[in-house]
Amino acid sequence: MKEFGFELRVCAWAERAWDGGEIPLVARQLGTKRRRWDTVVCETTHEGLDRRAPFGEERLDSDLLFVARNAPSSWAYYREALPDPGYPWRYVRDAIHRAADRGFLETRKRSGRIELRRRYRYPEWFDRLVAIENKPDLDAAAARALADQLRHDVALGLADEVWVATESTGDSVEPALLEAIPVEVGILAVSEEFDVDVVWNPRTLPSTSWGTRILELPDDDRSAARFEYADAKWKRRKRLEIAERAYERGWRSYAETMRPDCRQFELRDPEGPFPYCAEKGRPQTAAECSGRCPAFEPEPPSWRQHGWPIEGGPGSAAKRLLEAKRNRRR
Numbered sequence: 374m375k376e377f378g379f380e381l382r383v384c385a386w387a388e389r390a391w392d393g394g395e396i397p398l399v400a401r402q403l404g405t406k407r408r409r410w411d412t413v414v415c416e417t418t419h420e421g422l423d424r425r426a427p428f429g430e431e432r433l434d435s436d437l438l439f440v441a442r443n444a445p446s447s448w449a450y451y452r453e454a455l456p457d458p459g460y461p462w463r464y465v466r467d468a469i470h471r472a473a474d475r476g477f478l479e480t481r482k483r484s485g486r487i488e489l490r491r492r493y494r495y496p497e498w499f500d501r502l503v504a505i506e507n508k509p510d511l512d513a514a515a516a517r518a519l520a521d522q523l524r525h526d527v528a529l530g531l532a533d534e535v536w537v538a539t540e541s542t543g544d545s546v547e548p549a550l551l552e553a554i555p556v557e558v559g560i561l562a563v564s565e566e567f568d569v570d571v572v573w574n575p576r577t578l579p580s581t582s583w584g585t586r587i588l589e590l591p592d593d594d595r596s597a598a599r600f601e602y603a604d605a606k607w608k609r610r611k612r613l614e615i616a617e618r619a620y621e622r623g624w625r626s627y628a629e630t631m632r633p634d635c636r637q638f639e640l641r642d643p644e645g646p647f648p649y650c651a652e653k654g655r656p657q658t659a660a661e662c663s664g665r666c667p668a669f670e671p672e673p674p675s676w677r678q679h680g681w682p683i684e685g686g687p688g689s690a691a692k693r694l695l696e697a698k699r700n701r702r703r
């Protein structure tokens with residue numbers, strides 16, 4: 374199976390059967406500037422989601438998080454209430470106004486100064502972040518290449534656990550794979566029917582203390598590796614940003630980068646649903662399904678007549694269905 378389809382099915386499986394946390398919020402393609410994970414599971418609870426809800430359905434970006442986490446409970450001049458951001462205050466003022474528009478803090482002007490106070494304390498709303506790398510065709514050579522990336526993940530410890538999901542070959546997983554992958558990383562074997570077996574359990578990584586960023590890992594024994602430290606505060610901030618994006622997007626946001634308005638686009642399998650191209654007669658990848666696709670055919674206007682443009686045609690209906698599924702998770 375192509376990596377994209379495999380990734381969506383791993384997401385669906387994690388949402389349904391993840392063993393950890395009351396509610397697994399699952400998202401795709403999240404991480405930092407240097408590293409993007411295929412699948413992210415943000416383990417939370419009903420109570421955690423209730424506490425996060427007053428901050429709105431959209432994510433809090435890094436500037437909004439700064440304001441949300443530091444806003445005082447009683448009125449204060451913003452420059453005295455908030456710690457030095459380390460960047461120009463005008464960005465903080467902009468974030469304060471955006472936060473007030475979103476309703477989680479209040480502002481007023483006193484003697485020309487902006488004062489603020491929070492309406493809600495930004496909560497500890499999730500427990501753990503788990504990263505899953507999806508590699509359906511993982512032979513020994515690919516496993517060795519992937520092992521380097523995984524060593525970075527383990528050394529940094531930004532996620533609490535790191536896993537690799539791969540297609541099982543027969544009823545065993547390639548022994549060379551077990552040798553190549555760092556012992557801290559868990560391995561999931563996924564069958565054609567999408568039964569998932571744990572082949573190797575991961576170790577919990579020290580996500581709340583400092584980590585090591587590997588800048589260079591030479592192949593030979595003579596050259597020195599280069600490292601730098603990642604402090605615990607940076608990790609905490611990044612984890613929050615990733616969790617916020619997972620909260621906003623979920624894993625069904627794939628429709629935003631595909632063409633559900635093409636008449637060949639279908640959604641199949643209520644477990645997902647997953648995208649399917651009637652023209653190709655198979656699941657299409659996100660890269661294939663774009664305006665550049667030679668077989669792209671816009672929905673005929675007659676499909677849109679009832680309720681259009683308010684409700685749109687089947688393409689809009691597909692987006693609404695995916696959106697509704699995502700909201701049910703929150």
Ligand code: SF4
Nearest residue numbers: 635638650662666668
């Ligand atoms: S024909 Fe192309 S654009 Fe249309 S659904 Fe298939 S892959 Fe997507």
